[in-house]
Amino acid sequence: MLPCGTFNTRPEEDLAIVRTKTQWFLIVVGLVFFVTLGLFSPEDWVVWLILLGITAIAVLGLHILTGLCGQFSMGQAAFMAVGAYTAAVFGSRYGLSPWATLPLAGIFAGLVGLLFGTPALRIKGFYLVMSTIAAQFIIIWILREWDTVTGGVFGMAVPAIKIGGEKLSDVQFWWLTLGLLVVMIILAKNIQRTATGRRFVAVRDNDLAAEVIGVNLFRTKLVAFFIGCFFAGIAGWLWAHFYTHISPEQFTFKDSLWFLGMIIVGGMGSTTGAVFGATLIRLTDKMVDYISPLLSDAFPSIGVQVFPALSLIIFALVVIFFIMIEPRGLYHRFQRLRLYYQLHPFSY
């Protein structure tokens, strides 16, 4: 919602994503903040930031597929793996430069997504969810078994990104991640505003009505699958180049469910919400890092398992909290807060 007294008098103003000077100011300040954040954070927090960026991109893809088009996917991590392996195979076996594999990673992941989206021709809702679970397990299995290409269980090395002969440092990699994240956010925001994006929303809200007004259901769902998995592929590309060694065990069913949990926490159907959700879940996960040594000191009998157990329990509790108390997610709360301050002396 725009502040009082802002009128759209020209079409360009109506189209603009960033409308007022305050918004521009906040965006520039925010970007500067996030760029410099890498310089001043301790090392493990820089790694955390990079992971957050990668997660946020994957979650944005899921936001388009699930939040906009209403097709739940429980295989996002596997599509990420497809992107990562595309980058690795083309990078190390065919010697393509990382910049050339970036679009390839996205497109390959998208194509695999299309393949597993085809059951949407006959089934929907819960049954489609099941087919994405099958996708998760089948893709990871193929990556593990096809060892002449993917290196099997042991995974494969990925050539690092080099600029001027130098490997990227963690901070530089954070800048790269941030840049890609910003591009992807703009992309996601704009997809939402196109005719395709409106078709997605129509399919989500009422697929029967959408079909009656002339939306091609099957094609729309497939496009949503392609775009959602494209995002996952880009995230996978970043993941592969950050760790420089990938194996099938890095992309588990659990991760797919975490992505789904993140958009629930953030709020379905908004780009900002997707980023919020990713941030909140990653932040709580990072907190567990700090809490669990204390707990394992206090209760030595359960010392070893505290970290994995606590991270599962806290994630589950956070998502359960949001499903029960605020199904519209963090973004809804944020908007209400913003509205409250915008209108401050008055309540309407």
Next chain:
Amino acid sequence: MADIVLQGFLVGGLYALVALGFVLIFKSSQVLNLAYGEMIAILSYFLYFLLDSLEFPLGVAILLMFVAGAGLGFLVERSFIRPLVGQPFLALLMMTLMLMFLFKGIMVLIWGGESYSFTFAPEGMYELGGVSILPSALWAFAAAIFVFLLLAFLFRYTKIGLAMRVVAADHAVSQSLGIKVKRIFSLSWVISGVFAAVCGILLGLVTMITPTMGDIGLGKGLVVLLLGGMTSIPGALVGGLILGLAEALGGYYWTDLREIIPWILMLFILIVRPWGMFGERRIERI
């Protein structure tokens, strides 16, 4: 070859047993309890704890485990499922998924990553047509048949079963017919908790008690459920046997294929016949 087929059937009986727990909840409240596998695992650990650490006699321990199962089912329904009545199906699906994480976390927190096995497992091997089989596997198969008959009887011939079917069809209608919807929900979850306890004993006997034993719920039970049709009791049994057989045969020809067979079967049935072999043809409801 005969031993492969027999093994497949026995394992299939176990899968059917797990799937029947899903069917019970789904048939009576249209909730797909994805946490069922972890409920089985946590009850299994609980029984081990009673036997090993507290040294209860076997009969008492099993009785306590049944009580704990019923309590767990009741608690889950009361605190996590009931607030979501009337919400979309997928919200409930996410809820049970998160419960799966929660149970798994609690399990790992208390018992760590250790594997145990029950000490009361019967010794020796049975001979059946020249094939030696594990006694506990045979028990599990028998239990699956028994639970199947019990469920079929419950839904077909008892008033409670009829009430459960009405509740699944429409809450408002059943309420106006004088059926207490909430009580039916609680009841079906309590029964499924007891079923989980039964599964926990048998699964712990046949395999071992490991932190990953709960994966059977999602990895096998759900596939069987889709194979047979979501609401069909005979479907769960037949689906379980088919899956067990397919896994055994597939694993015989190509060992690595074994773990992927459930998913391929599931994709196949989803594309060819989404409502399953014995299910009702009304998938658009979900």
